[in-house]
Amino acid sequence: MKLLLSFLALSLFSSHLLAKTLIDNKNDLKRLIVNQRLTSNLEHFYFMEDGTLLYQELDNENFTSGLWFIKQATFNYDSPSPYQDFEPTKQELKGKPVICIAVNVTSKEEFSWLPCTRLYQEEGNLYLAHQTQCNLDDPVENEVIHCNWTRRVFFSYRLNAIEE
Amino acid sequence: MLKHYVYILALILLLSPTAPYAKKLNLAEVKAKLTKIKSNSPHTLCIKQHKVESCVDLIIGNDKDIYFNEITKNLNLQKQMALSNYLIEYVLKDKEILTDERLTNNEKNSLHALHFERNEYGLVERIPKRLLDKVYSLNLKSSNFFKYISTPKYHRKSTFLIKSAMQKDNTENEVFGTLIAKTYYKNRVNNISSLPVFFDKVLSMCTLCDRREYISKFHKLPGYGKNIVAGLPRTSIEYKYIFKPSISAGWVNKSLSNRYQKLLVTNVSEIPYFIDSVLSTCSNCDKPSTYRNLVKTNGFGSKARNFFESIEYNYVLKHFPYHEIVEKYFDYAVSFESDLPKFFNTVLAKCQQRCDSQAYYKKILQLPKLNLNLDIEKFRNRLIYQYVVKHLPYNISAYSSENTFSLRLSAGGQSFRTSFSGICEYNYATSSRDSASFFQAMRGASEAINHYDVYSCKLPQTAINRIEKFTQVMNSQSDFNKIVSRTHWSRSEFKYATLIYPEPSQIGTNSYSDAPSRSSSSTSTASSSNTSNSTSKSPTNKREIKRIVSNGRVSNVPSFRVECTGGSDHVIYHKNGTWYHGFLGKMGNKFNTWNKERVGAYLCK
Numbered sequence: 001m002k003l004l005l006s007f008l009a010l011s012l013f014s015s016h017l018l019a020k021t022l023i024d025n026k027n028d029l030k031r032l033i034v035n036q037r038l039t040s041n042l043e044h045f046y047f048m049e050d051g052t053l054l055y056q057e058l059d060n061e062n063f064t065s066g067l068w069f070i071k072q073a074t075f076n077y078d079s080p081s082p083y084q085d086f087e088p089t090k091q092e093l094k095g096k097p098v099i100c101i102a103v104n105v106t107s108k109e110e111f112s113w114l115p116c117t118r119l120y121q122e123e124g125n126l127y128l129a130h131q132t133q134c135n136l137d138d139p140v141e142n143e144v145i146h147c148n149w150t151r152r153v154f155f156s157y158r159l160n161a162i163e164e
Numbered sequence: 165m166l167k168h169y170v171y172i173l174a175l176i177l178l179l180s181p182t183a184p185y186a187k188k189l190n191l192a193e194v195k196a197k198l199t200k201i202k203s204n205s206p207h208t209l210c211i212k213q214h215k216v217e218s219c220v221d222l223i224i225g226n227d228k229d230i231y232f233n234e235i236t237k238n239l240n241l242q243k244q245m246a247l248s249n250y251l252i253e254y255v256l257k258d259k260e261i262l263t264d265e266r267l268t269n270n271e272k273n274s275l276h277a278l279h280f281e282r283n284e285y286g287l288v289e290r291i292p293k294r295l296l297d298k299v300y301s302l303n304l305k306s307s308n309f310f311k312y313i314s315t316p317k318y319h320r321k322s323t324f325l326i327k328s329a330m331q332k333d334n335t336e337n338e339v340f341g342t343l344i345a346k347t348y349y350k351n352r353v354n355n356i357s358s359l360p361v362f363f364d365k366v367l368s369m370c371t372l373c374d375r376r377e378y379i380s381k382f383h384k385l386p387g388y389g390k391n392i393v394a395g396l397p398r399t400s401i402e403y404k405y406i407f408k409p410s411i412s413a414g415w416v417n418k419s420l421s422n423r424y425q426k427l428l429v430t431n432v433s434e435i436p437y438f439i440d441s442v443l444s445t446c447s448n449c450d451k452p453s454t455y456r457n458l459v460k461t462n463g464f465g466s467k468a469r470n471f472f473e474s475i476e477y478n479y480v481l482k483h484f485p486y487h488e489i490v491e492k493y494f495d496y497a498v499s500f501e502s503d504l505p506k507f508f509n510t511v512l513a514k515c516q517q518r519c520d521s522q523a524y525y526k527k528i529l530q531l532p533k534l535n536l537n538l539d540i541e542k543f544r545n546r547l548i549y550q551y552v553v554k555h556l557p558y559n560i561s562a563y564s565s566e567n568t569f570s571l572r573l574s575a576g577g578q579s580f581r582t583s584f585s586g587i588c589e590y591n592y593a594t595s596s597r598d599s600a601s602f603f604q605a606m607r608g609a610s611e612a613i614n615h616y617d618v619y620s621c622k623l624p625q626t627a628i629n630r631i632e633k634f635t636q637v638m639n640s641q642s643d644f645n646k647i648v649s650r651t652h653w654s655r656s657e658f659k660y661a662t663l664i665y666p667e668p669s670q671i672g673t674n675s676y677s678d679a680p681s682r683s684s685s686s687t688s689t690a691s692s693s694n695t696s697n698s699t700s701k702s703p704t705n706k707r708e709i710k711r712i713v714s715n716g717r718v719s720n721v722p723s724f725r726v727e728c729t730g731g732s733d734h735v736i737y738h739k740n741g742t743w744y745h746g747f748l749g750k751m752g753n754k755f756n757t758w759n760k761e762r763v764g765a766y767l768c769k
Contacts, residue, residue, distance in 0.1 A: 160188070
């Protein structure tokens, strides 16, 4: 009985105790999301292996196409994280890979600023997305782009395979 | 009871989905959706099928700047404006924005403000920054995130940002001014000539922009400092848009001051403004060093004869140690003898031991405009004597040349001179045997006998009397004794030359016999040798001794002057067993046993 109680207690609180792990390798991140869908209760993102994206709004079943790609980026912020339990380390802010998303476009050449997301694994297929806006025009050095938005957005997603 | 709760809780935990409910699509469905979307996408419908509704969707969505331009580039102006107005209405009807109670009135008003600005193409693009920030911070779903947060994100953003930058409401901070300014600067400000528009139309309307940061990098722009008009440096772009705003804002520091001085202090008249407006407001400037650098300003000191009223003194030099001020006073205000009283009486007098008077005496004597004529009746009253010469050791000396007797007063490495005409009378004629001159050699001569008239000269007694009086006045009586000894001198005047030609057999070998054949060549004194054609060659023109007379002692032995019938004469003497010629030197061993008549006959032949 005591064992069962311990297991339940662990199950209840483990998500808060586990550290969040940044997917900090470009290839790992790519392997992780290709042919996968990133889902929340509001929306689904389908990452196709050819770089196309299907964006699904769940409240009205709208589908939109777009592009996804991975860049290395440095995040610059001027205020503490609004997300109480989580503050990215300085190392994590610098040069780590991000997934950038564009909808209703057909070419990467068409934009310079885009929303980009960095994924932290919380537990299993539960991920915390750290979103910001990045400038794709001006690589800082070694093709690392610059993300500079004074506010931050964190959102939780599940990552699942697109079923055949 | 507790056990039941535990089981129920465990059951809930195990059965509850880890993710919210979502309709899943399989791979085939995703691909089918993508294919369908692509064929029916607003992009395809708008661009390829020209459906206006789809274009509006695109414009209002993520890609508005791309599509707006793409769609409208083929429309006439009237249709472009109609489309703009339609889009404005579309935005205003977006209830999700306008009915959001979390927006401030100001933000809603900003959206409405778009409605009143219908006259310009592209105005719909100007969505207020604070509105965007608000939408972003509300954690709206990602579709809205994409929709509203994405501005500006495209290459063509610079065009509309530039348009936006010039809108009046930038001053109300409702358009993303800092981003506009940054984008405009990056895309448009590529030369110093771009600054006026950027500064007046963009930066001045951006109240949140860090003007100081922008201004601090303007000097790195191409063209900086290339078009400064030296006479009017403050009409330049650099002054108006870099230095003037910095001065007005109180941002003067050492770096800016140095740059200002280097670029805009192009002439002395710019120094007062620089000192009053730049240097005096600079807290960390090295002022002593700056003053010293200002001395290098173009034209510094050239118009400072009124030294103590000059810009040079009142703005720069007055900060220097006094002995340096004296130096500069001398350099800028002492040019003429008439400048000496003020310099010595009012400037140098206050310097005392720190100034070297002796050095100034010598410098004054080297002034280029100093009158060096020696008026022996007035010299003692001249300022140069009163202030300089009398404080230095000096001497008076004389020398003669041709008809002229020169008197010289020397002091401190400089000489004052005057001259007198001598009285010359003919005394005797003489000649000398010399190597042929250049032009004589061109006519084939190897040597020439040059004939001179010798005159005896002397200084008139009246001049001697004046000089004596001058040396008395100058307390240089000892110099007078030497001067008097030189008041008699002789001068010779060239009359004509007799050319001597080498033996024909030896012309080719370029070696001459001891007894060259000769011909008379008489060249008048008045005629130059290269214009004379009076030379006559006569190998048979024999001459003899006219007479041999005693010529006094030479080198402690008796000498003789041999006068020839042709007019030439030779001085010869016999010493240490050999004959010497007055001009030719040792004549050769074959003459050793000859008497003076045979030697004379040889020379006259």
